[in-house]
Amino acid sequence: MRKTIAVVPGDGIGVEVTEAALDVLKAMFNAENMELQLETYLIGGASLDAFGEPIKDEVVEACKKADAVLLGAVGGPAWDNLPAEKRPEKALLRLRKELGLYNNLRPVKVYPSLTDASTLREEVVSGVDLLVVRELTGGLYFGLPKETKPHKETGGEQAVDSMVYHTFEIERIVRDAFEAARKRRRKLTSVDKANILVTSQLWRKTVERLAKEYPDVEVEHMLVDNCAMQLVRNPKQFDVIVTENMFGDILSDEAAMLTGSIGMLPSASLGTGTGMYEPVHGSAPDIAGKNIANPLATIASVAMMLRFSLDLPAMADTLETAIQEILSEGYRCADLTQGAAHIVGTREMAELIKERVLKKV
Numbered sequence: 001m002r003k004t005i006a007v008v009p010g011d012g013i014g015v016e017v018t019e020a021a022l023d024v025l026k027a028m029f030n031a032e033n034m035e036l037q038l039e040t041y042l043i044g045g046a047s048l049d050a051f052g053e054p055i056k057d058e059v060v061e062a063c064k065k066a067d068a069v070l071l072g073a074v075g076g077p078a079w080d081n082l083p084a085e086k087r088p089e090k091a092l093l094r095l096r097k098e099l100g101l102y103n104n105l106r107p108v109k110v111y112p113s114l115t116d117a118s119t120l121r122e123e124v125v126s127g128v129d130l131l132v133v134r135e136l137t138g139g140l141y142f143g144l145p146k147e148t149k150p151h152k153e154t155g156g157e158q159a160v161d162s163m164v165y166h167t168f169e170i171e172r173i174v175r176d177a178f179e180a181a182r183k184r185r186r187k188l189t190s191v192d193k194a195n196i197l198v199t200s201q202l203w204r205k206t207v208e209r210l211a212k213e214y215p216d217v218e219v220e221h222m223l224v225d226n227c228a229m230q231l232v233r234n235p236k237q238f239d240v241i242v243t244e245n246m247f248g249d250i251l252s253d254e255a256a257m258l259t260g261s262i263g264m265l266p267s268a269s270l271g272t273g274t275g276m277y278e279p280v281h282g283s284a285p286d287i288a289g290k291n292i293a294n295p296l297a298t299i300a301s302v303a304m305m306l307r308f309s310l311d312l313p314a315m316a317d318t319l320e321t322a323i324q325e326i327l328s329e330g331y332r333c334a335d336l337t338q339g340a341a342h343i344v345g346t347r348e349m350a351e352l353i354k355e356r357v358l359k360k361v
């Protein structure tokens with residue numbers, strides 16, 4: 001069996017964490033005598049520097065053809081003052097849109113050995129196991145009009161972002177969330193701002209209609225401000241959270257901290273075609289190139305890739321177990337020093353996971 005992965009490391013620590021994760025993946029494929037074809041492309045700031053655009057058309061095409069895409073992170077201070085079309089983040093948005101990746105899964109699982117690593121009390125976070133299902137190709141990120149223009153009356157400028165949702169966009173993500181809940185603890189929290197936003201009213205109405213098809217799943221509606229509060233008050237109440245693009249962006253960063261570090265959070269972006277996998281953390285330019293970034297979010301993203309795109313669920317389990325074991329033996333990267341027995345670098349962490357995985361196959 002041969003699998004082709006389009007690798008787009010991007011900027012900052014994106015480069016080193018993808019390299020570390022691929023090191024593990026290559027070893028796993030080798031051990032199973034399977035062929036792994038890696039095609040690496042520039043995106044984000046790296047592509048801007050090389051080609052003057054955040055992503056080339058041919059890179060988008062190559063990603064569409066691959067079995068899966070592994071992405072590091074994009075952005076950094078060097079490219080912060082560019083117009084929207086030329087920002088590194090545009091690469092990510094284009095990939096999401098053109099690959100049809102409307103469904104972003106962000107599992108938030110507190111590892112037993114890390115319950116003391118969170119800024120929240122141990123009894124609040126221990127046992128947290130929730131999934132944020134974030135809509136990824138609609139809402140404020142993509143809605144039109146999206147523009148800045150001079151505003152005569154006030155003498156300044158006026159900027160507009162538009163929050164737009166169609167029934168079909170809500171239906172498909174909500175269905176996926178119901179299906180995900182069915183495989184878990186059968187509780188779905190739909191998060192909106194239906195007291196103010198008409199998009200949220202359509203969202204809520206759609207959830208209520210679909211709920212009739214999933215009588216075995218308990219459904220609740222929660223306003224987004226309340227959800228932000230509940231996530232730190234009592235996160236164990238959540239199983240699956242489904243929400244629109246911007247709310248999901250914000251809530252998933254908040255939820256990440258339950259695990260102790262955003263450096264632990266993987267993600268999968270799924271749609272009708274090729275899936276894309278990336279750590280939730282960004283490019284962290286301040287620590288880039290120092291071999292101190294935590295590669296576990298990317299390694300866990302590779303586990304999601306094995307499960308959702310490469311149809312290798314047993315390998316995914318092996319990898320996830322290895323992560324859990326290495327953590328329980330006290331190995332940490334610099335983002336999680338509290339209670340750590342050994343602080344290791346990016347490459348060393350990958351090496352530990354690799355050795356452990358190879359013992360299991």
Ligand code: IPM
Pocket residue numbers: 075089092249280
């Ligand atoms: C994320 C990131 C992106 C987003 C940025 C980099 C465009 O924050 O994946 O959560 O806002 O979606």
Ligand code: MN
Pocket residue numbers: 249250253
């Ligand atoms: Mn984000």
